[in-house]
Amino acid sequence: NAGVTQTPKFQVLKTGQSMTLQCAQDMNHEYMSWYRQDPGMGLRLIHYSVGAGITDQGEVPNGYNVSRSTTEDFPLRLLSAAPSQTSVYFCASVGGPGELFFGEGSRLTVL
Amino acid sequence: DQQVKQNSPSLSVQEGRISILNCDYTNSMFDYFLWYKKYPAEGPTFLISISSIKDKNEDGRFTVFLNKSAKHLSLHIVPSQPGDSAVYFCAAVNAGGTSYGKLTFGQGTILTVHP
Numbered sequence: 001n002a003g004v005t006q007t008p009k010f011q012v013l014k015t016g017q018s019m020t021l022q023c024a025q026d027m028n029h030e031y032m033s034w035y036r037q038d039p040g041m042g043l044r045l046i047h048y049s050v051g052a053g054i055t056d057q058g059e060v061p062n063g064y065n066v067s068r069s070t071t072e073d074f075p076l077r078l079l080s081a082a083p084s085q086t087s088v089y090f091c092a093s094v095g096g097p098g099e100l101f102f103g104e105g106s107r108l109t110v111l
Numbered sequence: 112d113q114q115v116k117q118n119s120p121s122l123s124v125q126e127g128r129i130s131i132l133n134c135d136y137t138n139s140m141f142d143y144f145l146w147y148k149k150y151p152a153e154g155p156t157f158l159i160s161i162s163s164i165k166d167k168n169e170d171g172r173f174t175v176f177l178n179k180s181a182k183h184l185s186l187h188i189v190p191s192q193p194g195d196s197a198v199y200f201c202a203a204v205n206a207g208g209t210s211y212g213k214l215t216f217g218q219g220t221i222l223t224v225h226p
Contacts, residue, residue, distance in 0.1 A: 004154070031209075031211075031212040033212055033213070035216075040120075040218055041218060042115070042117075042200060042216035042217050042218045042219055043155070043200065043214075043216040044216070045213055045214070045215075048212060048213060050209045050212075058213065059215075090154050090155070092154075092212075094211070094212035096211070097143050097204065097206035097211040098143050098144075098145045098157075098160055098202065098204045098206065098211065098212075098214060099145075099157055099160075100147075100155070100157065100212070100214065101157075102154030102155050102156070103154050104152070104153055104154050105152070105153075105154055
């Protein structure tokens with residue numbers, strides 16, 4: 001029962017580097033999303049997708065890019081990493097109104 | 112502008128007693144409210160929810176109360192157990208259209224239940 005799988009779990013980047021956080025779900029949900037968690041800020045929505053080929057911006061989309069070529073996968077790309085992007089990133093698959101299934105998270109540090 | 116607020120960063124209770132976690136919201140378009148629980152190094156997991164047409168929803172030891180006029184909800188855990196120690200996030204959403212997956216979260220409250 002994999003659910004939502006995120007890789008990598010940990011990553012250290014230098015300012016200006018790019019990378020992709022991978023997310024895959026096996027629940028056949030159309031709706032997926034990416035959140036970041038920062039101390040004192042809760043979880044904030046970065047990007048979301050309501051189905052393959054459809055993506056839209058959330059509350060904090062700047063510096064991130066997404067695509068959705070299949071139902072299963074929803075990768076998050078950091079184009080040019082900045083220290084402000086140091087955070088814990090959670091991918092979620094949406095089963096119903098408000099019912100999110102989260103991955104275990106990816107902890108990113110940008111030096 | 113924080114649309115969902117949890118004003119207590121932490122709460123400490125004794126095992127067997129009641130834990131009450133509070134949450135306030137400002138956006139009148141929210142019509143569905145949820146609580147998520149998060150253990151360290153894990154993703155949040157859904158705990159309990161309530162629709163805006165109700166004022167109470169109960170699931171075992173967990174009860175969520177909604178006061179729409181005050182734009183306030185609370186989570187009651189009775190009796191509290193040490194395994195309940197975690198971070199609790201309040202969340203709100205407009206469940207209509209394609210917004211039903213766009214949750215707005217509070218800052219979280221760290222609950223510690225002492226044996």
